[in-house]
Structure formats: structure tokens, C-alpha cells
Amino acid sequence: MNFGKLIERLAQLIPVLLGVTVIVFFMMALTPGDPVQIMIGDQPISAEQEAELRHDMGLDLPPVERFVKFLGNAVTGNFGLSFFHRRPVIDVIVERLPATIELSLVSLLLALLTSIPLGVLAAVKKNTIFDRLATVGSLFGVSLPGFWFGILLLMLFAVHLHILPVSGRIGYAYEVDAVTHLLLIDSLIAGRLDTFGNALSHLILPALTLGLPMAAILMRVTRTSMLEVLSQDYITFAEAKGINRTGILIRHALKNALIPTVTVAALETGSLLGGNMIVETVFGWPGLGRLVVESIFVRNYPLVQAAVLFYAVTYVFLNFFADILYTVLNPRVKL
Amino acid sequence: MTASQPILSIKGLQTRFVTRYGLVTAVDGVSLDVMPGECVGIVGESGSGKSVTFASVMGLVKSPGSIDGGSITFEGRELVGMSDRDYRTMRGKEIAMTMQDALTALNPALTIGYQIMEVLIAHDSDLTGNRSARKKEARKRAIDMMELVGIPSPATRLDEYPHQFSGGMRQRMMIAIALACRPKLLIADEPTTALDVTIQAQVLELIAEIRQKLGMSVVLITHDLGVVAEYCDRVAVMYAGQIIETGPTKSVIGQSAHPYTQGLLRSIPNLAHLDKKIRPIEGQVPELIDLPPGCRFIGRCEKRHEGCTDPIHMRDIDELHRVRCIWTGDFSND
Numbered sequence: 001m002n003f004g005k006l007i008e009r010l011a012q013l014i015p016v017l018l019g020v021t022v023i024v025f026f027m028m029a030l031t032p033g034d035p036v037q038i039m040i041g042d043q044p045i046s047a048e049q050e051a052e053l054r055h056d057m058g059l060d061l062p063p064v065e066r067f068v069k070f071l072g073n074a075v076t077g078n079f080g081l082s083f084f085h086r087r088p089v090i091d092v093i094v095e096r097l098p099a100t101i102e103l104s105l106v107s108l109l110l111a112l113l114t115s116i117p118l119g120v121l122a123a124v125k126k127n128t129i130f131d132r133l134a135t136v137g138s139l140f141g142v143s144l145p146g147f148w149f150g151i152l153l154l155m156l157f158a159v160h161l162h163i164l165p166v167s168g169r170i171g172y173a174y175e176v177d178a179v180t181h182l183l184l185i186d187s188l189i190a191g192r193l194d195t196f197g198n199a200l201s202h203l204i205l206p207a208l209t210l211g212l213p214m215a216a217i218l219m220r221v222t223r224t225s226m227l228e229v230l231s232q233d234y235i236t237f238a239e240a241k242g243i244n245r246t247g248i249l250i251r252h253a254l255k256n257a258l259i260p261t262v263t264v265a266a267l268e269t270g271s272l273l274g275g276n277m278i279v280e281t282v283f284g285w286p287g288l289g290r291l292v293v294e295s296i297f298v299r300n301y302p303l304v305q306a307a308v309l310f311y312a313v314t315y316v317f318l319n320f321f322a323d324i325l326y327t328v329l330n331p332r333v334k335l
Numbered sequence: 336m337t338a339s340q341p342i343l344s345i346k347g348l349q350t351r352f353v354t355r356y357g358l359v360t361a362v363d364g365v366s367l368d369v370m371p372g373e374c375v376g377i378v379g380e381s382g383s384g385k386s387v388t389f390a391s392v393m394g395l396v397k398s399p400g401s402i403d404g405g406s407i408t409f410e411g412r413e414l415v416g417m418s419d420r421d422y423r424t425m426r427g428k429e430i431a432m433t434m435q436d437a438l439t440a441l442n443p444a445l446t447i448g449y450q451i452m453e454v455l456i457a458h459d460s461d462l463t464g465n466r467s468a469r470k471k472e473a474r475k476r477a478i479d480m481m482e483l484v485g486i487p488s489p490a491t492r493l494d495e496y497p498h499q500f501s502g503g504m505r506q507r508m509m510i511a512i513a514l515a516c517r518p519k520l521l522i523a524d525e526p527t528t529a530l531d532v533t534i535q536a537q538v539l540e541l542i543a544e545i546r547q548k549l550g551m552s553v554v555l556i557t558h559d560l561g562v563v564a565e566y567c568d569r570v571a572v573m574y575a576g577q578i579i580e581t582g583p584t585k586s587v588i589g590q591s592a593h594p595y596t597q598g599l600l601r602s603i604p605n606l607a608h609l610d611k612k613i614r615p616i617e618g619q620v621p622e623l624i625d626l627p628p629g630c631r632f633i634g635r636c637e638k639r640h641e642g643c644t645d646p647i648h649m650r651d652i653d654e655l656h657r658v659r660c661i662w663t664g665d666f667s668n669d
Binding site: 232233234236237238239240241242243244245247251252255256329330331332 | 393395419423424425426427428431432434435436439440441442443444445446449453454457458496498509512513
């Protein structure tokens with residue numbers, strides 16, 4: 001892979017991001033309800049005061065001019081004030097983001113670490129009991145609605161068995177210096193194993209709820225593509241060369257079979273962000289997803305707008321990252 | 336040649352596949368010897384069992400197929416029923432195989448260098464030193480082998496991927512990989528089918544040349560009698576899972592004794608005699624399920640008569656030339 005091409009590919013993202021910004025901006029502009037009216041609420045206010053407020057918020061300008069202003073502000077991270085928090089939107093988002101990143105990463109890791117080995121094993125042991133069980137199991141995994149599965153887990157492990165906490169990200173008694181803002185890592189840096197354990201116990205159920213359906217999908221994709229790859233001539237040729245089973249499975253088969261898995265994993269990671277809204281609400285997880293849900297309820301438009309833009313940008317970059325991964329897995333693909 | 340022991344000896348090999356229509360006997364009682372340094376041609380149409388026979392030799396017949404009878408010995412060691420582990424130490428080291436199409440036989444995701452060096456490292460008994468020293472040595476040998484098969488600037492091409500090679504170079508590369516450990520026997524499964532005519536000759540010359548240099552035996556699986564005539568010492572013609580004629584190339588082609596072999600010879604286009612029409616063999620290879628006990632070629636044979644419905648056994652024409660046919664009439668090519 002060469003660096004110049006990489007820069008070129010990154011530059012190609014600019015129009016995409018611009019397009020996303022246009023859509024996000026006008027989507028919010030087109031939603032019913034006047035932000036000024038919402039701000040004023042029932043307060044008695046004169047027409048001049050209303051006009052002044054409108055001017056302060058920049059809402060008296062023509063849409064195109066407003067968009068340019070919005071764009072300029074967005075680039076510098078200025079998304080305006082969160083009506084509800086009375087603080088800059090960006091500050092609120094940055095504060096909530098680490099919790100969501102931590103949950104997503106652990107869910108993704110959980111999904112990848114279970115789905116790939118299981119998918120490979122199911123393909124190798126095709127049509128055995130193991131394969132059947134894995135396939136049926138994954139069908140369940142795909143079909144389970146996250147909110148329902150999450151509540152079931154809560155009831156079993158938190159309410160009945162009292163093994164795991166019901167909600168939140170960490171117990172009140174625990175505190176740790178924020179370095180990465182990811183509690184699992186920060187507690188390890190601080191050498192606090194008790195804090196690590198507590199954070200982990202909070203994380204297990206939401207991560208399972210998010211990771212399991214993803215693992216189910218990825219397992220099916222891996223199994224199918226592995227089966228396809230194992231029937232290829234180059235696998236037979238590798239066998240004829242006297243290469244051992246592990247070498248064939250890992251080096252010859254898996255590297256080819258992972259290409260579809262990477263595509264689906266990138267898309268699924270994007271939808272993890274959406275899934276977060278439900279799971280974070282169920283588990284009282286103080287992340288971005290719950291913040292967005294709360295903001296929608298209170299019509300906190302600037303925050304929703306910024307969050308939607310953030311989701312979209314993340315999605316674009318995830319796909320970019322998947323494209324780069326392709327070139328590593330498949331040398332025929334050029335950036 | 337008769338004095339020495341065969342390097343590969345197949346006796347009464349039966350390879351069957353379970354299908355939903357019934358049991359298919361793809362290889363039915365094939366017996367064949369390959370002598371050290373010899374080149375044996377295996378000729379037959381698709382479905383004649385020639386590839387399955389040698390997949391059986393390589394131990395690469397997979398479920399739903401299995402070897403149900405007979406024996407295969409390589410340098411006196413029985414291969415049928417050999418453990419996977421023991422088989423692995425032989426494959427690629429003592430018996431090597433090339434496949435029909437190098438494009439699909441080379442892994443698109445791995446460098447050429449990795450694919451040749453892994454064979455050397457897998458059979459590394461003669462590579463010495465620590466891991467990196469062994470790798471270095473393997474790299475050196477890989478480059479030597481690529482040179483031997485005529486790949487220009489091998490040291491740089493080693494780090495390239497298969498898609499960066501031309502068709503002819505890929506075929507050479509596959510041969511280099513197969514021969515990396517200097518095997519005693521090379522099974523070349525249709526080495527020219529996927530290639531342009533001009534490159535076909537180059538690849539065959541290359542195999543012949545390396546066979547001389549390394550003193551190895553070659554089994555050349557092909558459907559082209561012309562290739563056999565030029566490169567093989569002996570030939571076995573297969574039809575519907577059986578060998579129907581075998582002997583020195585000269586006598587099998589010059590005095591073919593089986594109507595099927597004669598038919599194959601007549602269906603080769605001849606540029607020197609364009610006035611002579613090609614005469615294809617009418618009909619098709621029979622289904623390999625519920626075969627009649629008699630001659631399998633009976634449905635397409637011009638010389639059939641009542642005796643052909645009884646089981647036909649191989650009979651000697653002379654010391655080396657054998658045929659599975661009861662017709663003893665005039666065998667000069669008409």
C-alpha cells in the first residue's frame with residue numbers, strides 16, 4: 001500500500017462528508033417545529049425580542065448562508081449550545097463518547113473473537129452436530145431483538161442471581177484517574193484490579209447484548225465464505241504440497257475467507273452505534289446513544305444534529321478502514 | 336528397465352463416490368507401474384477416471400469418495416490407509432503434483448515466495464540452523480528453483496502475487512513449487528489444458544528437461560495423444576474407470592489394439608493431411624452407475640459382436656502391450 005494513494009483516498013472522502021453534512025443540516029431544517037418557538041415556550045415575549053433571539057441564533061439568514069455558517073462552525077467543532085445542558089454541544093458529546101466507544105469496542109471484540117473461530121470450525125466440521133448447533137444457534141442470535149434479550153439477561157443475572165449489577169458503568173465507590181477515559185484501560189494503568197473488575201462486571205451484559213447478534217451474523221458469513229474457499233483448487237494444491245492442516249486453514253483459507261467477514265463487520269460496527277441507543281437505555285449506560293435518545297425526547301436539536309453527523313462520519317470512516325483492510329487481505333485490490 | 340523395481344505400483348485400485356443416484360465407481364480395478372525415471376502418459380476423456388486415479392495416489396480423495404480396494408505402493412511403502420501425518424511427509428517431498436490451471440492452484444492472497452518457501456520449510460529436514468537461517472536457506476533454494484524453470488529475475492518476482500504473473504509464468508511457477516523439494520515422482524494433471532498453444536510446448540519441454548536433470552519419474556495426465564506421442568515412454572488409455580490399453584507409446588499408437596484408442600487417434604486433426612476427415616467417436620462415455628458386466632465401450636464400438644457382453648479381461652498382445660478387448664482382427668490404422 002502506498003502512502004500517496006492513501007492520502008488520495010482520504011481526499012476522496014471530503015465530498016462524501018460534505019454531502020453527509022448537507023443532508024444532516026437540511027434534514028434538521030426541514031423537521032417541523034421552530035427552534036426559536038421551542039426556546040421561547042410559554043414565556044410572554046415581544047416580537048422584537050423574538051427577532052433578536054432569531055438573529056442571535058442566526059436563524060434570520062437565508063438557508064444557504066446558514067449552511068455555510070453551520071459548516072464553518074462544524075469544522076471547528078462548534079455545534080452550538082445544547083438547550084438542555086446549557087453547555088456547548090461538543091463538550092457534552094465528548095464527555096459521553098468514551099462510554100460508548102468502550103462498550104462498542106468490547107462488543108466488537110467479543111463478536112470477532114467468538115464468530116471467526118466458530119465460523120471456521122463450523123465450515124471444517126460441515127454437516128456434523130457441531131455445525132448444526134452453531135448454525136441454529138446463530139439463527140437465534142440474529143433473531144433476538146436487542147432490547148428483549150438485554151432485559152432477559154438483566155432479569156437473570158442481575159435481578160435473580162445478583163451476580164452482576166443492574167445498570168451504570170461503574171460503582172459509586174470506585175474512581176480512577178482518566179487517561180484514556182476507557183475505564184477498563186484506565187484502571188489497568190492505575191493498577192487497580194478491583195476497579196477493573198467492577199467496570200467489567202458492568203460491561204458484560206450490555207456487551208453481550210450488543211455483541212451476540214453481531215457474532216451470529218459474522219459467524220454465518222465466515223462459515224459460508226470458508227466453505228467456498230475450502231473447495232478452491234489452491235487448497236487442494238496446498239494439501240498436495242504436504243502443508244499441515246493448521247497452515248492450510250489459517251494461512252491459505254482464512255486470509256481469503258475473511259474478506260466478506262471484514263465487509264460485514266464494518267457495516268455491523270456502524271449499526272452497533274445505532275444499537276447502542278437501545279442497549280444503553282436498557283442498561284442505563286451513560287453513553288452517546290442514551291444521550292441522543294434523551295435529546296430527541298426534549299427536542300434538543302443542536303445535539304441531535306451533531307450526533308447524527310458524528311454517526312454518519314463514523315460510518316464513512318469505518319468503510320474507509322474496511323477498504324484499507326481489503327488491500328491487506330487481498331493483494332489484487334488496489335486503493 | 337524390467338530389472339528395476341517400480342517406484343509407484345498401483346494394483347486393482349477401486350475408488351468410489353457415494354452420490355444420491357448410487358455408488359459411482361470412478362476407478363475400477365486400475366493397475367499400473369511407474370518405473371524410476373520413466374514418463375508415463377495417462378490418456379482419456381473427462382470422466383474416464385484418470386484424475387481420480389492420481390488423486391487416490393496423492394491421498395486427496397475426499398468424502399463422499401473413498402478408496403475401497405486395491406493397493407498403491409510407493410517405493411515399497413503402502414499408501415492406502417496411511418495416516419494423514421505420514422502422508423503429509425510424502426506429499427510435496429517425494430510425490431508432487433501440478434494441477435490443471437495454475438491460476439486457480441496458486442493462492443491469490445499469498446506471495447509467490449511464501450507459496451514456494453512453505454513447501455521447503457514444511458519438509459525442512461535438510462534445512463539447518465535457526466528459524467531465520469532456515470528461511471534464508473529456503474529463499475535461496477526457491478530462487479534457484481525459479482531460475483531452473485526459467486523465471487526471469489526470480490529474486491524480485493518472489494515477492495509478487497500470482498496475479499502479477501502471466502499465464503505461462505504461473506504454470507512455470509506451479510511446476511517450480513511442485514519440484515521445490517526435488518520429488519522422485521511428478522504427477523502432472525493436464526499441465527497444458529489451460530494454456531495457449533505456443534506456451535503448451537514450452538511447458539512440456541520444461542517438464543521433460545527437468546525430468547532429465549533431476550532423474551525423476553513423470554506421470555502425464557492428458558487427453559492429448561499428440562502430447563503423449565512426443566513425451567511419454569509408455570501410455571495407459573483409460574475409459575470409464577478402467578485401463579483399456581497400455582504399453583510402450585510406440586506400439587500403442589502405432590499398433591493400437593483397442594477400437595477406442597483407434598478412435599482417439601482418428602479424432603486428432605492432422606494438418607499434414609487436411610483432406611483426411613476427422614472422425615469423432617460417436618456417443619458418450621457411459622454413466623458410471625450400474626455398468627453392464629461386459630465391455631464398457633460396447634455402445635460406441637464399431638467392432639462389437641456377441642462376446643463383448645461377457646466380462647472382458649486384459650490380455651497380452653506382446654510382452655509389454657496389453658489390451659482390454661477380444662477383437663483380434665487387423666489393427667493397422669485404417
